[in-house]
Amino acid sequence: MSKLRLVLFVMMVSFVFVLAGCIENTSNPDAGEGEAEAETQEADTEEGEKVVNIGYSGPLSGAAAYYGERTLNGVKMAVEEINTNGGFEVDGQTYKIELNSLDDKYLPNETAANAKRLLQENDTPIIFTPHSGGVKAMQVFNEKEKFIIGAYTSEPGVTAEGNELTVRIPPRYDGYMDPFTTYAMENFGKKIAAIPTASQYGKDWTDMLMPHWEEAGGEVVYNSSVDFSKDTDFFTMVTNALENDPDVMFIGGPSEPTAKLAEQARKLGFEGGFIIMDQAKLDEMKSVTGTYETFEGAVGVLPLVDAEYPGTDQFVEKYRQKFDEDPGSEAGFNYIATHIFKEAMIAAGTVDDAEAIREHMQAGIEALPEDKQVYTVSKIEEDGGFVTGLSVAAVENGEIKSIEVDQ
Amino acid sequence: MDILTQQLFNGLTIGSVYSLVALGLTLVYGILHIPNFAHGALYMLGAYITLTTMLLWGFNYWVAIAISVLVVGLLGVLMDRLVFHQLRNAPPIHDKIAAIGILLFLEALAQLIWGADYRSMSTPYGEVINMFGLTVTMQRVLINVGAIAVMILLFVFLKKTYIGATIIAMAQNREGAHLVGINTNKVAMLTFMLSGGLAAFAASLSAPINLVFPGMGHLVILKAFVIIILGGMGSIPGAIVGGYILGFSESLGATYLSNDYKDIIAFLLLVIILSFKPKGLFSREGF
Numbered sequence: 145m146s147k148l149r150l151v152l153f154v155m156m157v158s159f160v161f162v163l164a165g166c167i168e169n170t171s172n173p174d175a176g177e178g179e180a181e182a183e184t185q186e187a188d189t190e191e192g193e194k195v196v197n198i199g200y201s202g203p204l205s206g207a208a209a210y211y212g213e214r215t216l217n218g219v220k221m222a223v224e225e226i227n228t229n230g231g232f233e234v235d236g237q238t239y240k241i242e243l244n245s246l247d248d249k250y251l252p253n254e255t256a257a258n259a260k261r262l263l264q265e266n267d268t269p270i271i272f273t274p275h276s277g278g279v280k281a282m283q284v285f286n287e288k289e290k291f292i293i294g295a296y297t298s299e300p301g302v303t304a305e306g307n308e309l310t311v312r313i314p315p316r317y318d319g320y321m322d323p324f325t326t327y328a329m330e331n332f333g334k335k336i337a338a339i340p341t342a343s344q345y346g347k348d349w350t351d352m353l354m355p356h357w358e359e360a361g362g363e364v365v366y367n368s369s370v371d372f373s374k375d376t377d378f379f380t381m382v383t384n385a386l387e388n389d390p391d392v393m394f395i396g397g398p399s400e401p402t403a404k405l406a407e408q409a410r411k412l413g414f415e416g417g418f419i420i421m422d423q424a425k426l427d428e429m430k431s432v433t434g435t436y437e438t439f440e441g442a443v444g445v446l447p448l449v450d451a452e453y454p455g456t457d458q459f460v461e462k463y464r465q466k467f468d469e470d471p472g473s474e475a476g477f478n479y480i481a482t483h484i485f486k487e488a489m490i491a492a493g494t495v496d497d498a499e500a501i502r503e504h505m506q507a508g509i510e511a512l513p514e515d516k517q518v519y520t521v522s523k524i525e526e527d528g529g530f531v532t533g534l535s536v537a538a539v540e541n542g543e544i545k546s547i548e549v550d551q
Numbered sequence: 552m553d554i555l556t557q558q559l560f561n562g563l564t565i566g567s568v569y570s571l572v573a574l575g576l577t578l579v580y581g582i583l584h585i586p587n588f589a590h591g592a593l594y595m596l597g598a599y600i601t602l603t604t605m606l607l608w609g610f611n612y613w614v615a616i617a618i619s620v621l622v623v624g625l626l627g628v629l630m631d632r633l634v635f636h637q638l639r640n641a642p643p644i645h646d647k648i649a650a651i652g653i654l655l656f657l658e659a660l661a662q663l664i665w666g667a668d669y670r671s672m673s674t675p676y677g678e679v680i681n682m683f684g685l686t687v688t689m690q691r692v693l694i695n696v697g698a699i700a701v702m703i704l705l706f707v708f709l710k711k712t713y714i715g716a717t718i719i720a721m722a723q724n725r726e727g728a729h730l731v732g733i734n735t736n737k738v739a740m741l742t743f744m745l746s747g748g749l750a751a752f753a754a755s756l757s758a759p760i761n762l763v764f765p766g767m768g769h770l771v772i773l774k775a776f777v778i779i780i781l782g783g784m785g786s787i788p789g790a791i792v793g794g795y796i797l798g799f800s801e802s803l804g805a806t807y808l809s810n811d812y813k814d815i816i817a818f819l820l821l822v823i824i825l826s827f828k829p830k831g832l833f834s835r836e837g838f
Contacts, residue, residue, distance in 0.1 A: 205659070206766060209667030368810040376568060376761055376770045379561045379691075380802040381810055387554050400669035400762050408760075411679050412686050432671045432762070 185223060185243040193231060193238045196495045198223070198482070199262035199271035199291075201255045201278060204247035211398065211474065215274040215296055216245055217467055218478030222486075232486055235493050241486070244268065252277035256284070263289055269498045270294055270485055272478065276302055276345060283307045290498045294481055296474060298422055299345060303527040309502055312529040313481045314473065317349060317422050320445075321356040323536045323549045324419045327443045329362060332417040333391025337366035339381060339405065340421060341397025349421050353394060365390050372401040382409045390414075396421020399428035406442070407433050420444030425472050426537065426544060437542045446535035448476045448518070450544045455480075455517040476518040481530075484521065487511040502528075553684045558802045564691045564760075566798020567698035571753035572771045573778040573790040574705065575746035581722040581785030582742045584643070585635060588650040590750055590775065591768025592657035597623045597751025598758040598767060599665055602672045612674050616755040620748040627747025628740045636739070654768075661765040669762040676759070694756045701752060702791055705745075709787070718742060722785065774817075781821050783831030792832060796820065 189195055200219055203212035223241045226232060231240040244266050248254035255278030262268045271286075272294035273279055279295040279302045286293055286309050293310045295302050298317040303310055328336070336357055340346040346369060354364050365388035370381055382405065385393065393409060395402050395418055402424040420426065420442050427447035430436050449460050449470050459479065463471035485501070488508030492500040505524045512521070521530045536547045572594060579587045600619040604610045610618070630653060638645045676689035709715035720728040721738045729735050754767075761767070778797055782789020797817055804816035824832060 205662065205667075209662060209765075210669070213667060373766070374770060374773075374814070376757060377561070377565045379564070379760075380558060380805050383554065383557050383561060384806050384810060398669070400671070400764075404671070404760075404762055411688055432669070 183245050185220060185245075188227070189240050193240055194495075195242045196239045196489070197242050197244055197262075197266035197268045198485075199259065199266065199268035200243060200245040200273070201248045201258035201262070201271060202245075202274045203250035204245070206249045208250045208398070212247075212250075212274060214472055215272070215474045215478050217463070218471070218475035219243060219272055219482050221463065221466065221475070222479045222482035226483070226486055232490055234490055234495055239489075239495055242266075248273070248278060250275060250277075252281035256281040259286075259291075263291060267496070269496050269501060272296065272481075274474065274478075279310065283310060286310070292485075292498045292502055294478075294485070296478055296481075297345075299348065301348070303525075303529045306527065308528075309498055310528045311481070311502070311505065311524070312527075313477045314422075314530070315532045315534055316529060318352055319534045319549075320422060320536065321353055323534065323547060324353070324443050325357055325360050325362070327536075327538060327547065328392040328417050328419050329357075329360060331441060334362040335365045335388070335390045336362055336392045336394055336419070337385040337388060337390035338364065338394040339366075339368060339370050339378075339385055340394060341402075341423070342369040342371040343397070345423065346397060346421065349396065350394070353419070370397070370405065372397050378405045378408050379412070382412050382414075385409075386412055386414055391416045392419060393417075394419045394421070396424050399424040400432050403429035403432035403438070407438050410438055417441030417443065426539065427470060428472060435542065436539050436544065439539045440542065441539065443536065443538045443547070445473065446537035446546055447544060448473045450537065450546065451519070451535055452546075453517050453520050454514045456519075458515055459518040473519075480512065480516060480518050480521065483516045484508045484512055554806060556683065557685055558806045559799070560685055560687060560691075562799035562802035563795070564694050564798070565801060566795035567695050568753055568757045568794075569771065569774055569778055569797055570791045570794025571698050571701065571749055571756075573775040573782070573794050574702070574787065575749035575753075576775050577779045577782070577785055577787060577790040578718075578742050578749075579746045580779065581787075582718065583635065583646075583739060584785075585646045585650065586776070587746070588647070588772070589630065589653035589657060590746070591772030592654045592661075593623050593627060593747050593750040593768075594754045594771060595661060595763075595765060595768040596626065596657060597747075597754035598672070598763045599661060600751065601755040601758065602670060602763050603665075605672070612676075616752065619751045619755055623751035624744040624748040627743035627750075630747075631740055631743040635743075636736070658765050658768070665765070667765060669764045671762050672758045674759045688760075690756075690759050694760075697752070697756050701749070705749075705787070714741065777817065777821055779831075781824055781831055783833040786831065786833040789831055789833035 200216055202215055203209055220243060223243045227240045231238050244262055246258040248258050255273055259271050259282050262271055268291060270292045274296040276297040276299040279293055279297055282293050295310055296313045298314045300316040300318050303312045338350055340350045366385040370378060395405055406418055418439060422445045425447055426444050427449055429439060459476060460471055463475060488501050488504045489495050491507035492504035494500050509521050509524060519532050521532050523531050525531060534549045536549050537544050538547055576587060576590050579585055597619050600622050601615045604615040604618050634649050635646060638649060674690060676693055678689050680687050709719055717733045717738050720733055721735055774797060778793035779790055782793030800817050800820055801813050805813040808816060
């Protein structure tokens with residue numbers, strides 16, 4: 145009996161290995177392997193060189209793992225570049241960067257615990273996290289423990305409370321309200337149905353967009369959130385939304401399920417436009433349906449691969465080579481943020497005084513070489529938010545078209 | 552009127568998926584009294600294996616489903632032999648802990664093999680059909696027809712074949728079945744095989760309308776537990792009826808009451824049914 149069991153086991157294991165890694169998906173290549181819970185990207189230091197530790201806490205397992213990996217990839221790439229170029233010099237001393245990443249499963253309490261661990265074990269002056277819940281959890285003690293939060297979230301709230309050591313990397317989402325509303329209303333009509341994701345972020349977004357829409361003379365005919373972690377099928381919800389005959393649909397959440405939702409709306413006969421929350425990226429949505437035609441008339445954030453900043457092309461090419469997929473804005477923004485932090489350390493003349501580094505962020509931004517400018521950050525505001533031009537795009541005739549936004 | 556028929560159809564579709572998942576869960580519970588928390592992971596693996604065989608070897612959708620049903624069924628057997636069979640004399644809590652362990656293991660394994668990103672499964676059945684004011688896709692029709700066909704087959708198998716009868720016998724009385732010469736180990740393995748196969752079939756049918764990702768088992772597993780409690784733990788008609796009750800209450804509740812509270816409606820229904828029938832709709836007497 146035990147022999148049989150062994151044979152069965154071996155068969156099963158070998159089957160798993162046959163499958164391993166061979167799956168091919170033409171439109172959506174492998175997003176890289178799963179991450180170990182704690183991973184350190186070690187710096188090869190030569191004699192006389194020192195190491196600066198940088199922390200990262202984000203979802204590396206569970207439903208949001210792909211998102212965490214992509215944000216981490218941006219930081220990783222920047223760190224690698226800095227190290228292969230021989231590190232950087234502060235006050236006559238050469239430093240290399242060591243990246244310590246921990247998995248927080250998207251849970252704010254885990255982010256806080258990870259931050260404590262990173263501080264104790266690695267003494268990190270900067271900790272990146274890609275979700276607003278984690279940012280808020282760390283804001284409880286980051287000023288006391290003196291570390292900078294590299295906050296990858298467009299939630300305006302994280303910089304609204306005057307935390308002095310928070311740096312918000314992407315643009316605030318409230319800037320999107322006006323261009324999105326204007327475009328959708330002019331091109332499609334005044335009736336909107338909202339089916340955003342059920343996360344806190346989705347709710348905050350909706351609470352901001354809906355009043356804006358009504359102020360602009362529109363009408364909200366349906367408003368209900370979809371829980372992508374609980375609903376298998378969106379037909380029910382979309383049927384109800386369409387019953388109210390909307391001209392525009394507001395959707396959003398992770399790109400892939402959002403794309404599926406849009407696809408189902410089209411199948412049910414919806415012909416209007418979409419407003420797409422900044423969490424979802426048009427190019428990633430396209431990889432689900434294989435064509436932009438499904439999203440005709442959608443207005444959302446300009447995909448990074450279609451952007452035209454000085455450093456974008458170079459970054460996109462490098463990223464494709466390294467990770468075998470198109471980079472999204474989450475990788476791009478974390479990439480430049482890491483470079484800016486490095487420049488700020490040089491300008492501040494210190495690698496461990498978080499307050500000094502924060503004070504020299506503006507100098508860091510100005511010192512960022514043009515070829516690293518995947519996005520162009522013009523300045524950092526008092527509250528710690530990067531000021532980046534909003535990049536808005538719409539899908540017209542099955543193609544991405546960049547839209548000019550008056551700032 | 553249109554919206555009612557449309558929502559009834561939507562409820563039927565989602566109810567079919569729920570029922571198939573709940574059937575596998577209830578079978579194992581009926582025989583072994585194990586709440587198999589890892590069932591959601593089997594569902595997820597079923598979708599991945601179908602997707603992989605389709606993309607990697609270019610198999611036809613139906614051939615891929617057959618392979619997936621077989622592989623996941625065998626995985627179920629393996630789970631029984633390696634884990635649950637070893638724990639047959641242990642206190643019941645050990646089974647539950649082991650089931651959760653398997654769930655975590657399989658999910659992590661899937662993420663390691665296939666990566667964490669969402670994948671979409673495309674089938675040749677994407678076209679939209681409009682009939683009687685209904686908008687449906689071919690895939691949805693397949694889900695409904697497929698689920699009902701499998702339910703009938705399962706029923707015939709259990710009621711009309713000798714092997715099926717041994718499963719029922721064992722569910723009614725394990726010792727008794729053993730005494731009349733039924734090999735209970737074999738029946739247990741067979742049950743796990745069926746259960747895994749049903750999960751794989753449900754996942755392969757429903758994956759094209761959603762996405763394939765390591766956490767997809769969570770979409771259905773909690774609801775499947777609700778269903779088998781509602782229908783009566785271990786009852787097959789209970790799992791089927793329960794699945795459709797939940798499907799319809801979700802779609803109709805979302806339409807006529809409130810979409811935000813549709814889960815509350817489903818759980819409220821559970822509370823009401825359990826207050827009148829504490830053992831579920833069909834308290835088990837050998838299925």
